Amino acid sequence: MIQLESISGTFKRERALQAIFPIRVLVIKEGRGWLCMNSGDYKLRDARVFFIPEEGLVRLDAQIEAGYWLTFTNSLYTDFLLQHLDPLAKTLFLKLSYEDLDGESTKAYGLLDQLQRDIEANKDLPFLSQSISLFLGYASGLDGYLAASSLDELQQILRFRAILEQFYKSERYGEFYAQGMGMGIQKLKNFVLRVLGKSLSSLIRDRVMREAEHLLSHNDYTIDEIAEILGFEQTKHLYYNFKRYKGMSIVQFKKAKGI
Known part of the structure; x- marks a missing residue:
């Protein structure tokens, strides 16, 4: 249902990133080079998040110091859409798009690190679904009202949403x-x-x-x-x-x- 891994190293475009599930997010924490898709090549930069459509292989021609590769199922994306009625949410993965986190990057990385810990702790799927939804909403700017929240407050929001979703x-x-x-x-x-x-x-x-x-x-x-x-x-x-x-x-x- 979900796979999240940290990535680093030298990547050549001859080899595609493995995507276990169809919904794909690439987060470049520190890196330079290119994301290579059928639709063209896209420049990497620090604190850039790519929302990648289902079609097409994901190849990198890059040197990555630190990053994240997140893939998950369509059903978890549906959970995100149930909470985000903005039409932009429905088109987030329709074609390749990206957002630059800039000053908000630390909190976004914190949410991903927390998601990784929750996956390793075998948290239940509704909780992990809320974790992904919170990250997507925050990183895409659809939940821009959360920009002023601290990481601790974001984690509290995640906990509340998970309880609400369950009950x-x-x-x-x-x-x-x-x-x-x-x-x-x-x-x-x-x-x-x-x-x-x-x-x-x-x-x-x-x-x-x-x-x-x-x-x-x-x-x-x-x-x-x-x-x-x-x-x-x-x-x-x-x-x-x-x-x-x-x-x-x-x-x-x-x-x-x-x-």
Whole structure:
């Protein structure tokens, strides 16, 4: 599902980097040379992150002092998209693109180092998925509001998101998440409002509704089944909450989707 390795040394374009999984990210911490793709050659520089499309071999003609090679499955990318509704998120790997971390590089490397430790510690997949999503959002600039956060705060955000991802279908009260974070409820409320810019209750509700929107976009489940999956005691509660969140009824939403 995920492979992350540190890379260094001299690379020749005759030999491609091995990609275990289709979604590929190359992070150049220190290095010079070229990333060679079918679409052309792209210059390497320190603190540059490449988001590489599925098609085409990845070759380097370079001297790398330090870098990271991250590959993961499409399902983990889907988890990222569920949290990032910005159209730019959907096109992040559509063609080769890159971002320069510059002054924010230390925190990005810290997130990758933490991801490596979590992989080695056999953390569960939902947690690792949140770790990847946080890194992608931060490194691509889609989560630009996190730029002012310290590495410790980013790790706290990761922990909160991982707990939320695991329990949002069954736990609606902030006290549960505060206990999981080892914080008092008011401290957690203040933290997420300051760092993420939303109230704790809004973050919980938004995650439930994003999943509702995802499930309603397919014909795999009836609306009653979706309400049960998402922990609503009655289907009418799903109807009510979805209209408040989306500004349209479920019937209108499905009609607009052509379902």
